[in-house]
Amino acid sequence: MSSTFRVNFAPNAPLFQWIDRTVNRVHVLAGSLALLCIALNGLVILVPGAPVLALWAQAGRFGGWFYGVQALELVAGAVNLVLMGRNLRDGLRLTGRLGRSA
Numbered sequence: 198m199s200s201t202f203r204v205n206f207a208p209n210a211p212l213f214q215w216i217d218r219t220v221n222r223v224h225v226l227a228g229s230l231a232l233l234c235i236a237l238n239g240l241v242i243l244v245p246g247a248p249v250l251a252l253w254a255q256a257g258r259f260g261g262w263f264y265g266v267q268a269l270e271l272v273a274g275a276v277n278l279v280l281m282g283r284n285l286r287d288g289l290r291l292t293g294r295l296g297r298s299a
Contacts, residue, residue: 231280242273
C-alpha cells in the first residue's frame with residue numbers, strides 16, 4: 198500500500214496573492230533603481246565624456262587620458278545596455294508577455 202501526501206495549494210489564497218504582489222513590487226523597485234543608475238551613468242560619464250573626447254580628437258591628443266576616458270565611456274555604455282536589457286526583460290515578465298523561466 199503506497200500512501201502519498203498531497204497538499205493542495207489554492208493559487209488565489211490571500212497568502213499567495215500577497216507573495217505575488219510582493220515579488221512584483223521587488224521587480225518594480227529593481228527596475229526603478231536600474232533606471233536611476235542608467236540616468237546617472239549617462240549624466241555623469243557619457244554626456245561629459247563625449248565633448249571632451251571630441252575636442253581631444255580634433256586637437257590630435259590621443260594620449261593615455263584620451264584612451265582612459267574612451268574606455269570608461271565604453272564600459273559605461275555596456276553597463277547601460279545590460280541594465281536596459283534586464284529592465285526590458287523584467288517588464289515583459291511583469292506583464293506576462295514573457296515566461297518566468299526565460
